[in-house]
Amino acid sequence: MSTTEKIQMKLSDSKSARWTALFIVSVTMMFGYFFTDVMSPLEPLLTAAKGAENGLGLGWSSDEYGFFSGAYGYFNVFLLLLFFGGLILDKFGIRFTGVLSTVLMFGGALVKWYAVGHEFGGSVVVPFFGTYSTQVVIAALGFAIYGVGCEICGITVSKVIVKWFTGHELALAMGVQVATARLGTAAALGFSLPFAKAMGGVSASIALGAVLLCAGVLVYLVYCVMDKKEDASAAAVATEPEEGFKFSDLGGLFKTTGFWYVAFLCLMFYAGVFPFLKFATKLMIFKYGVDANLAGLIPAMLPFGTIFLTPFFGSIYDKYGKGATLMIIGSCLLTLVHGVFALPLNSWVLAIVMMLILGVAFGLVPSAMWPSVPKIIPMKLLGTAYALIFYIQNIGLALIPVWIGKVNQANTGADGVIDYTETMTIFAAFGVIAIVISFLLLLEDKRKGYGLQQPNVKK
Ligand SMILES: NCCCC[C@H](NC(=O)[C@@H](N)CCCCN)C(=O)O
Numbered sequence: 001m002s003t004t005e006k007i008q009m010k011l012s013d014s015k016s017a018r019w020t021a022l023f024i025v026s027v028t029m030m031f032g033y034f035f036t037d038v039m040s041p042l043e044p045l046l047t048a049a050k051g052a053e054n055g056l057g058l059g060w061s062s063d064e065y066g067f068f069s070g071a072y073g074y075f076n077v078f079l080l081l082l083f084f085g086g087l088i089l090d091k092f093g094i095r096f097t098g099v100l101s102t103v104l105m106f107g108g109a110l111v112k113w114y115a116v117g118h119e120f121g122g123s124v125v126v127p128f129f130g131t132y133s134t135q136v137v138i139a140a141l142g143f144a145i146y147g148v149g150c151e152i153c154g155i156t157v158s159k160v161i162v163k164w165f166t167g168h169e170l171a172l173a174m175g176v177q178v179a180t181a182r183l184g185t186a187a188a189l190g191f192s193l194p195f196a197k198a199m200g201g202v203s204a205s206i207a208l209g210a211v212l213l214c215a216g217v218l219v220y221l222v223y224c225v226m227d228k229k230e231d232a233s234a235a236a237v238a239t240e241p242e243e244g245f246k247f248s249d250l251g252g253l254f255k256t257t258g259f260w261y262v263a264f265l266c267l268m269f270y271a272g273v274f275p276f277l278k279f280a281t282k283l284m285i286f287k288y289g290v291d292a293n294l295a296g297l298i299p300a301m302l303p304f305g306t307i308f309l310t311p312f313f314g315s316i317y318d319k320y321g322k323g324a325t326l327m328i329i330g331s332c333l334l335t336l337v338h339g340v341f342a343l344p345l346n347s348w349v350l351a352i353v354m355m356l357i358l359g360v361a362f363g364l365v366p367s368a369m370w371p372s373v374p375k376i377i378p379m380k381l382l383g384t385a386y387a388l389i390f391y392i393q394n395i396g397l398a399l400i401p402v403w404i405g406k407v408n409q410a411n412t413g414a415d416g417v418i419d420y421t422e423t424m425t426i427f428a429a430f431g432v433i434a435i436v437i438s439f440l441l442l443l444e445d446k447r448k449g450y451g452l453q454q455p456n457v458k459k
Contacts, residue, residue, distance in 0.1 A: 011233040018164040026180035031216040033184030035209035041193040041296035066405015071140035072147035073398025085152035086387020101153035108146025109210040115139035117203035155386040171371035175314025182303035189300035261441040271396035272430040288348040305359025313367035323368040323452040324442040330364030335431030342424035
């Protein structure tokens with residue numbers, strides 16, 4: 001390589017630099033994912049009678065647990081904060097938005113930690129939702145603030161990856177980021193319950209998550225240094241100034257049918273995964289008779305599988321294309337798994353097999369869907385596009401746990417045991433709709449030539 005060529009390289013053209021940048025932002029996101037699911041395996045403790053379970057029970061109802069779990073998306077959806085987050089990202093950039101979002105995550109975590117560790121007494125009427133104990137409502141408030149930070153951080157990290165990896169291994173990079181994040185989810189699902197029990201309280205697991213989020217803020221500040229250098233090197237190379245974001249461009253985004261298909265596929269597919277995980281530990285105990293101390297390990301297999309599969313499917317997409325086909329297969333597997341969970345078959349071996357298949361589905365769709373967005377939407381609108389997709393997805397993340405919590409409550413027998421048939425049929429229905437949408441996306445790709453079936457790596 002000549003000296004001139006070296007001088008004209010962007011920092012992101014260096015393989016080691018772009019993978020270092022990816023590693024840094026992925027760690028921040030991983031800490032976030034740990035915190036998102038830190039409460040999921042604690043459902044049996046949260047919903048045990050106050051003082052039961054060696055004094056660890058908090059006495060929440062299934063309805064309260066559902067309300068709390070959905071809080072992740074309340075501010076994102078009802079206050080439109082995620083949508084504004086996308087505009088902030090496109091207007092003020094990756095460094096400002098990333099720092100803002102990580103600080104919000106940490107702040108929200110502290111509120112939730114405070115709520116769960118204290119007795120408040122009394123209850124609060126939440127319009128349109130119901131009446132919940134003050135502790136649940138404050139914990140939900142913290143989780144809602146955290147959710148705003150985590151989602152804005154998610155779109156920021158997506159934009160970071162597109163910035164560094166366009167023209168390189170984009171889908172693989174996105175797959176690696178998602179896989180790293182899944183490590184956080186798996187750690188939360190696997191260790192949160194034993195950790196809380198060992199430390200003598202639910203709030204111990206939340207405190208651990210909050211400490212990790214604090215580290216996440218610091219790690220992101222390190223990325224900001226790299227981002228500045230990348231911008232400086234890009235400015236030295238660029239011949240024409242990059243086109244900036246204009247509000248008038250939003251019309252074009254709204255009129256893009258492929259974009260809406262991706263957004264609704266995202267809503268339906270993720271509705272069948274993340275809200276399911278919130279209830280899966282208790283499902284394993286009640287439906288499949290798994291010991292309460294081990295029950296969290298079965299849902300934890302789901303993210304573990306995706307740790308390897310998401311980058312694997314991502315690199316297949318990079319090399320061979322077939323993004324829309326990968327999404328169709330993933331949606332079919334999601335439907336199959338929830339359909340089987342709805343059947344009156346109670347073998348824990350079957351539950352493990354289904355969880356592993358769900359892991360394949362959870363590797364397939366994200367590895368193909370997220371890198372497809374930059375093929376449909378230009379870079380200058382990418383922050384807003386990801387934000388809108390996340391926004392629509394968050395409607396599901398916010399409301400489905402509330403719905404499922406109420407369904408579980410209604411299907412709880414006098415002995416406290418839940419019949420999960422209705423719950424799992426609802427999750428299977430999300431899968432069916434996801435299949436239909438992914439076929440529509442394939443047809444739209446044929447019509448518009450987005451290139452979803454084409455490889456990402458330029459030869
Ligand atoms: N490049 C986009 C990666 C998105 C990964 C995706 N995350 C989400 O969809 C988030 N909006 C929701 C995350 C909720 C749990 N923290 C994923 O597959 O995780």
